[in-house]
Amino acid sequence: MDRDGPGRPAAGRRGARHDRQTRDRRVGARLDRDAGPRRGSGRAAPDAPDARADAPRPGPRRPPARRAVERRPRGRPPDARGHRPRGRRPDRRLAHPPRRRRPDRVHPAHHRAGRGALAVGRPRGGRRARRRRRRRDPRRRAVTAGPVILGLESSCDETAAAVVEAGVRVRSNVIASQDELHAEFGGVVPEIASRAHAERLTPVVRAALDEAGVTLADLDAVAVGHRPGLIGSLLVGVAAAKALAWALGVPLVGVDHVHAHLYAGALDAPAPPDFPAVGLVVSGGHTAIYRLGSWLDVARLGATIDDAVGEAFDKAAAVLGLPYPGGPRLDALAQTGDDRAHDFPVSRLDSGSLDFSYSGLKTAVLYAVRGTPIRDVGEPRFPRDHTALSERDKADLAASFQRAAIDAVLLKLRRALEGEGDARALLVGGGVSANSRLREALPGLAREFGLDLRLPAMRYCLDNAAMIAGLAHHRLAAGAADDLTLRAVPTTAC
Template sequence: MKVLGIETSCDETAAAIVDSDHNILANKVLTQLEEHKPYGGVVPEIAARSHMNHLDRLIRSALEEANLDFDQLDGIAATAGPGLIGGVFVGVMTAKAIAAARKLPFLAVNHLEGHALTARLTEKNAAGFPYLLLLVSGGHCQLLAVEDVGRYTRLGGTIDDAVGEAFDKTAKMMGLPYPGGPMIEQIAKSGDPKRFDLPRPMKGRPGCDFSFSGLKTAIRKQILECASKGKSTEVDIANLSAQDKADLAASFQLAVGDVLVDRCKKAMDIFQDTYGQPGPLVVAGGVAANLTLRARLTELTDTYNTSLLAPPVKLCTDNGVMIAWAGLERLRLGLTDSLDFAPRPRWPLDQLTGVEAVKT
């Protein structure tokens, strides 16, 4: 079984093909980084226009790489939400057109489910149901119990900002280029993580919710103090030394790691009480590419005698592979969608139709 996956929910245009033997037959990703860099973030209209200009070519390139034609595919999957709705429309309409023209099943994939199921492609039998998922990206920060395809129980989420957003905004306040997350990780390597005393929001509290707005505020306060050198309220980021930035990045990353470990520990205890096991813990989303945070979470899972599963770094950020695989998982269960499916800017995972629809 072979499925083409299309991803256009944000600022990557992507097309990929996977098969039911866990092979990635093609993986094409075109980043729009340079187009959005002057604005310090993603501009939805620019993103949608870029998807329109490049998606057809990427799909053809993926087919050529896999040495396949449309008629050799078993289904067409596309991110149908959540995401920037203009870009989502581009991918969904393209997928519907191919499905209609070639009489192939259409699969409307939830972008978050794509992240949630990627470890089942890359780790094969290691990520059997159920497992605990930490989904961390620029727009999402959630802990979920993954019981089956389409069956997710939300244990906690952010009450304000996502952790990836906190990384990017912290980097922007420090005058670092977009995207900020990878820059924070890079310069933190030469920083002193104990120099700045930053808060650990929600740490130690009951439940599994997150909060990062207070941490961003604390970072801003430290930047003001460092940049003004105590002489005035006028702030010139140029006054921040390279060591100031490195120490701020390291202190911020340590605080984030402490929060993630604390919240995941709470979730693992709840998961164990519910399912009789603490994990495995799967981490997915763009922030999962941060190797320092992965190491912290690995230390946690080791104490529970379970494992941390994470996709390869290149499959943590948005890509077509995860959409193709989620589509394939749904296709195997007969969970296809009609061509009148409406794209959704918001689409919580716990509102999905899943495997229970096949069993009833």
């Protein structure tokens, strides 16, 4: 190390301040040596020999060393990928540290759901990338044809969200099914369904908004199916809808789930149906016939007194050993069977009744598959089960059951149409409206009575949020919005 003298570091090594202090001390030492000893200082007189006289004097002071400063050209810096300047802090103009982004969100239920599960999440890219995608999205228009409504549906075992514009234009329709969660139980478990709704609702809403090319700021209202259904499942959807409506400052609209099924046939339609109309809802939880004076004027004419037709399909499929959900699988199996192989009963009740009953049909199928129960000591037991049937026998039983179940629906619907002579349209909705035999029979019945048949597309047959948002459009136009006291109700209004 360079030194200016014995034990003295080079000047400027510790900075300008240190140089000034060193210089002052040297100057003071020369003055003291020339002026003589101070009183009480203990220093020798000038005549005394100086022990430091022979010591070499320091040479001339060196100028302080200057730190190298990197001069950068003006304008946009060149590509400096991988370059990190020297020093403690990197030059932010040359090397930006990568932004930390949240990974794509994959719902935790997707890991345990297996095949058929819906994994929804945030699209790749940051906030700016999502904005650019929305600006390029052809579905996003500066001027909309009507109110843009977000619909939520969680009445049973489907978590759904949809964005509908002007009541008919469906911009997105996202459904997360829970079939894989309830398959091992052979039916919907209410506690499992409500927990799955709480887990999946936020990702489903985000996916619906992204698919529609809108943001929360673009919404004019929030709609939710608040009745009827499983109370735990309904509470999840109603609470989420209240929170969104309150946070965004937009109206909250509660919709009857069963009435919304009647609206499913009007989605994506070029023109609305004419009223009055007769409506038919056939699903796993409801089977009923209605008279509609308008979308908001609904009166029930008849309903099931025991089991819904969709529930009867699921129970018959379970008796035949078909996996859950049994309705669609029984329909597919019936295509290969003889519907006249078994003469199952068709419920008629009274001669003028418009009510339904399927408990007798379920019992007849049970006895046909397992035989008449043997009543010994203890619980009755059946002599056999579905394993004793051949594939041909199962197909014949499925076809015969389907014929009886659908004939009962057509019988009561015909009675209703004969009593409502001024009806101009026939509105059909519900999960069983996807049944192949029913869809084949309804057009002929509508032509017979000169009615405009509104049969929903297959994607709108099951529980969905598009029908909720569509019907909410008319409630909002009529001033029938709700407040934050909206309650979840397990029963239908009519």
